[in-house]
Amino acid sequence: MNSLASLIEELRILFSKVRLTEFEIEILQQKFPYYARLSEKHKKEFREKLQVILTSKSFIGRSEIRVVTPEMKLLIGATIVMVTFGWDDIRLRHFDKILIYPDTYYSTISQKYHRGEVNPRHGIIAMSWNCFLDGMKNEKDGVNLGIHEVAHALKLENQIYYNDECEFFNPEVYRSFQVLANEEIQKIKVGDQTVFRSSAGFDDDEFFAVALETFFEKPHEFFDYHPELYGALVRLMRQDPRVWIRVAI
């Protein structure tokens, strides 16, 4: 996107921003623990960022999902805000379409059933709503489809050069994170017991996605297991879920 087009897009979002209703704020408070734990100041910031996400992305129901409900938009949007909360203005601009399937769905490309995926070519994040809700049911088990797919999108967005969002990961911090991540992947591959589930050993994309699920849902266990790796992720993501605060770099 050139700079004039992106300026026009920013103005459009600024002036058409949907305001959250009391009902929607209550859904966040009841169903999104990360939001419920924030200070009033950060809650306000969270809601403002969520309004931008809801205005700037298309939420599209697939298969039997004919109507995307406010709850679907809110909880998926809130997951994007949570993962990107360390930055002032990162909103995964490239991924402007969120596809919501009722359950696992068959991909004709991979010829497999999927719970979710990201498609950078078409700017899509796709999720099964049932699997998304399953991930939210237990906020401390380190399994959360929403965080997983948003993490894939975040890692890709950092490498996508044709919009204003790229290289927002501090390169030095990212390098040190990757060194530690590669050591961890090797451990998982040889069957060592780690804090991460075994799919994290597949490659560095899967490791990053599973590491973020663990980071947000089991931050204390993650820290106890490997303080240095946890610390690298705190600096990379610019927030520390153990204390729910933003971290100045």
Ligand SMILES: [Zn+2]
């Ligand atoms: Zn994955």
